[in-house]
Structures are given as C-alpha cells and as structure tokens.
Amino acid sequence: MGRKKTEDTKQYTLDISENYFQNLEEIVDYIAFEKHQPLNAIKIGNGINKTMNKIIENPLIYSECENLPTKSKIYREATYKTWLIVFKVKNYHITILGVLSGKRKSSSFKKIR
Numbered sequence: 001m002g003r004k005k006t007e008d009t010k011q012y013t014l015d016i017s018e019n020y021f022q023n024l025e026e027i028v029d030y031i032a033f034e035k036h037q038p039l040n041a042i043k044i045g046n047g048i049n050k051t052m053n054k055i056i057e058n059p060l061i062y063s064e065c066e067n068l069p070t071k072s073k074i075y076r077e078a079t080y081k082t083w084l085i086v087f088k089v090k091n092y093h094i095t096i097l098g099v100l101s102g103k104r105k106s107s108s109f110k111k112i113r
Helices: 018-034 038-055 106-111
Strands: 013-016 075-080 083-090 093-101
Touching (some): 018 093
C-alpha cells in the first residue's frame, strides 16, 4: 500500500594508498615516541582507522576538502579529532589518499593528490 523506498544498490569499492599507511605510522610513532604517550598513540591510531572504515558506508556525507577544491567535488575529508582523512570519490570508487593534521599548511594537501 505504501510507497517502497528505492535504495541505491551500487556498492563503493575502496582503495587505500600507501601514503595513508605511512601517514598513520608517522602520527602514531610521533605520539608514542616523541610525546611518550604509547597508550594515547594506540587510541589515536584506532580512532583514525575506525573513521576511515566509516567512509565506505556513505562517503558523500563528508564535506568537500577545502584545500583541494574541484568542480566535481571529488576530494573530501573526514575528521577525527585534529586529523583529516583525505579521500577521493569517483564513479563509486573511493581512494583514501592520506591522513594529515588539520593544522598543516594547504601545500601539504596538494602532495597527497
């Protein structure tokens, strides 16, 4: 009797760049060894990974990356605390490009394209 909700059955595919893993390792190592907070480093690393895993569920809910503007708005960013996970969405394919501190200069973002 009621209207049926039509759902988009297309699934997103995910690709994680080597740059993401390198950025994550640098962040965790810095917190653990430079700041001498190994337990906090584990929490931050896990939080960033959980946020990254949520991206595949609905990548378009995240805002466009202000530091990488395009007409098609393919570059987006997810936030975990002060870190930004930058990713690209194109044709139902998500590419996780990297994770950067939100305090970094915009020139850092251009390097991860």
